[in-house]
Amino acid sequence: MSVLDLTDQRILRALDAHPRATVQYLAEFLGLARGTVQSRLKRLVDGERLAPTSTRLHPSAVGRPLRAIVTAQGDQSMFEGTIDDLSDIPEVVEVLGISGGSDLSIEIIARDADDIYRITQRLMQCRGISRTSTSIVLRELLPRRMKQLLDADAPSG
Numbered sequence: 001m002s003v004l005d006l007t008d009q010r011i012l013r014a015l016d017a018h019p020r021a022t023v024q025y026l027a028e029f030l031g032l033a034r035g036t037v038q039s040r041l042k043r044l045v046d047g048e049r050l051a052p053t054s055t056r057l058h059p060s061a062v063g064r065p066l067r068a069i070v071t072a073q074g075d076q077s078m079f080e081g082t083i084d085d086l087s088d089i090p091e092v093v094e095v096l097g098i099s100g101g102s103d104l105s106i107e108i109i110a111r112d113a114d115d116i117y118r119i120t121q122r123l124m125q126c127r128g129i130s131r132t133s134t135s136i137v138l139r140e141l142l143p144r145r146m147k148q149l150l151d152a153d154a155p156s157g
Contacts, residue, residue, distance in 0.1 A: 004049070007032070009150045011040055016147050064091065064109035067137035068116050070123060071102035078128030085126035091119045102133070 004012070014026055023041065027034040044050045059067055074082050086092050086106065094107040106123065110116045113136075120134055 004150075007036070008040055008044065008049075011037060012044075013147065013150050059093075059109040062109070064111055064115070066110045066112060066116060067140075068108050068110065068120075068134050069137065070106040070108060070120060070132050070134045071098070072104040072106060072123065072129050072133075073101075073131040074103045075128040075130065076103070081127035082129060086123070089119065089122055089126075091115075092123075104129075 010030055011026060011032075014029055015021060018025070018029075021029070023034055023038050026032070027037045030037070041050075059065055082104075083095065086095050089108075091108045091110060092106055093109055094105075096105040097103065098105045108116065108119050108123075110119055116134065116136065120132060123129060123132055
């Protein structure tokens with residue numbers, strides 16, 4: 001995956017500032033041709049550089065205000081089956097392969113503590129998972145962000 005060029009970065013910064021902007025608005029705002037903006041956005045979406053819009057939802061917006069990070073140890077030989085099983089659990093919103101004492105970091109969202117218990121029990125039923133450890137997110141102190149990286153590469157002046 002290649003690095004975003006300056007035009008892509010400008011479009012993304014404008015979308016951060018105006019998430020509901022139309023292609024026409026972006027073209028006028030940025031001084032670019034409408035076709036350029038449209039083709040750049042298509043390339044960003046098709047190339048999986050832009051995450052789906054639903055990833056921006058706050059968990060409480062879908063009735064699950066509680067978040068937890070579950071680390072899991074698993075059997076590497078069953079890895080594909082583990083991921084398939086995890087993807088079948090709707091409350092699993094992200095799975096990362098990690099180094100260290102655990103193999104996976106799994107973010108889940110839940111309605112309440114009882115729901116977290118239910119979900120973690122279901123995680124233990126996934127192929128290859130042998131042990132988990134759960135930490136409840138008390139407060140989001142710094143939300144996931146990327147804009148500062150776009151801004152760092154922006155030409156000054």
